[in-house]
Amino acid sequence: MRMNEILEDTHEAIVAADLDKMQRGFAEHVDHQAVEGGTDPVFGTVEWKTLICANKTPSSGLVFGVANFPPNGCLNPHRHAPAEFYFGLAGSGTVTINGETLRIEPGVAIYVPPNAEHGVNADAAGLSMAYGFPSDTFGAIAYEFA
Numbered sequence: 001m002r003m004n005e006i007l008e009d010t011h012e013a014i015v016a017a018d019l020d021k022m023q024r025g026f027a028e029h030v031d032h033q034a035v036e037g038g039t040d041p042v043f044g045t046v047e048w049k050t051l052i053c054a055n056k057t058p059s060s061g062l063v064f065g066v067a068n069f070p071p072n073g074c075l076n077p078h079r080h081a082p083a084e085f086y087f088g089l090a091g092s093g094t095v096t097i098n099g100e101t102l103r104i105e106p107g108v109a110i111y112v113p114p115n116a117e118h119g120v121n122a123d124a125a126g127l128s129m130a131y132g133f134p135s136d137t138f139g140a141i142a143y144e145f146a
Helices: 003-022
Strands: 047-052 063-069 074-079 084-097 100-104 109-112 118-133
Touching: 063 074, 063 084, 100 118
Parallel strands: none
Antiparallel strands: 047 063, 063 118, 074 118, 084 100, 084 109, 084 118
């Protein structure tokens, strides 16, 4: 196990232990979040900003963020244990779930069942979408790429 994984696991355990004391309403702005992704060819070209996550915010049971795809960008096919949702904000593209292709565009919500293989491809104008998982932290979600 790498040192940063140990530190993240330790931090998540501390956060979980103190969660009841920390729970409160809060607001986060997408423009104040760090950009993640975009550089790992395993994931694809997608970049994301996580707004709600127990190791960043006083929250539990929910990870929520915004993913941005460049023109013709992608999130490579993968699966993970928790269900997930996508909600189109700008641009358009396709989401493929277990071989079925669905259109995503502003106002469209997509449900991804637990352990379903899924991936995203943006159209020529790019794509911005919200995503969420029923999990305390993003780091707790084990991605398995196809």
